[in-house]
Amino acid sequence: MANSPRPGVWVLERSTDEGKTYQAWQYFADSYADCDTYFGPEVEHGISRDDSVICETKFSKVVPLEGGEMVISLLNGRPSANNFTYSPVLQEWTKATNVRLRLLRTKTLLGHLMSVERQDPTVTRRYFYSIKDINIGGRCVCNGHADTCDITDPNNPSKLNCSCQHHTCGPQCEQCCPGYQQNKWQRASIDNPNVCEPCNCFGHSNDCYYDEKVDERQESLNVHGIYDGGGVCRNCQHNTEGVNCHKCRPGFYRPFNKLLNATDVCQPCRCDLTFSSGNCMEGSGQCECRPEFLPPNCDQCNAGYYGYPQCRPCDCHANGTQGRVCQVNGGQCPCRRYYEGKNCDRCSPGYYGFPDCRPLGLRRIGWGAL
Structure with a gap:
């Protein structure tokens, strides 16, 4: 005073x-x-x-x-x-x-x-009050992740921010730094500094975020090779994708001899789009056939199709046709017993459950037994 x-x-x-x-x-x-x-x-x-x-x-x-x-x-x-x-x-x-x-x-x-x-x-x-001097001492709140606060705030020159450790960021070390969000941020404690761990993106990204649901489902592989944490990689490079940038994008595959952290881990599929979907198998690079072509070489029509290389859908439904006839050039398909229709694609009266076509009586018996 x-x-x-x-x-x-x-x-x-x-x-x-x-x-x-x-x-x-x-x-x-x-x-x-x-x-x-x-x-x-x-x-x-x-x-x-x-x-x-x-x-x-x-x-x-x-x-x-x-x-x-x-x-x-x-x-x-x-x-x-x-x-x-x-x-x-x-x-x-x-x-x-x-x-x-x-x-x-x-x-x-x-x-x-x-x-x-x-x-x-x-x-x-x-009577009056007369105050001569007021001194206020303070300390930074750094959540246990800093020993000093000697960094000038770029937005407020009169304010000092924490000098963060443990891969934490923010004026008060209140969040994990970019790329270090494998686990949810926590305050440091006496027993555990709760260091923010890097996400495992196999070198294909430096950006990630924490997802609690991914953590609960144990879908994220950490840098120690354990499914623990919720780090999800963002902006995967080198034609990779997935939680850990561990998969190849559609149209690319990982050869057997390629490590996950190789920059050329994902090679382009070399497939003829006339017969292939454009995707290929991991390891071998074997092309994935379109539905109308028979794997693995896509060099003949698949079941239910005819006329290679066009491979058009069969005229007749395979389950309902005698001899599994496919092509009748617009005519009547030879239907099996209990099937009918031009393409043998429905059950005859008294039957149900196409394409199996079971007698209705069996359904009544089944209901009565319940």
Whole structure:
């Protein structure tokens, strides 16, 4: 203070939303009775939790009349005072974007207690607050992932950011760095630094994100060769795709002798699109035949087709045709018993379940047995 006593009753307040709202950080009064009178009987007189809002009485004495000091610690005496880095509650408790002093009553040298007939109504109006200097010390909240905060914020030269470790990023090391999102970000603890691990993209991408569902299904392979974590690679290069950039894109295949981290791991399929879908088998590169052609060489028509190399669909349905006749040049297909239609593609009356065509009586018997 300057040339006045310290305030008699006041509140130290903080804001965590740039001054939009304020909450009490600590109360100050002459006595515990005044604490209860001004701030309510529920106010705490001693620290019981990391975020206890207490009422302090030792800074409201009338002496000294001027030049008094108040050294207020928001950490000392709290349960996690020696474990600040690993206490989320205490870290939240000490966060503030703005600090406000709400002064409620001066020290009046008991002038406010004079008897009514002797009371001078101007007494209390002649008292004043005089503050000479305010120093606020703070520390960065780095979630256990930094030892110092000495990096100037590019958007605010008066603000310092954490010097992050453990492959974490952000002003407060509050997220995993790009490419290190194999596991969900966590605060560091005494027992585990919770280092952010790199995603395993086999060298085909430097970008990834964490997916909780992928983690639950154990679909992501980490750099240790274990399906653990939820890292999903993005922007896979070298014609790769998949959670770990571990598969070849359609139209490419991985030869038997190629390692997953080779830049040329995926080779183009060399297939004739007249007979092939354009895709090919992993390892061998054997072309995948279109449905109307018979694998593996696609050099004749598949079942249900005729007329290589055009391979048109058969006129007759194979299940319903005698001798599995395929081509009748637009005529009637020779239907088996229980089948009918020009193409033998439906059941005769009294039968059901094409293409098997079973007697209706069997269905009734089956229902009766249920």
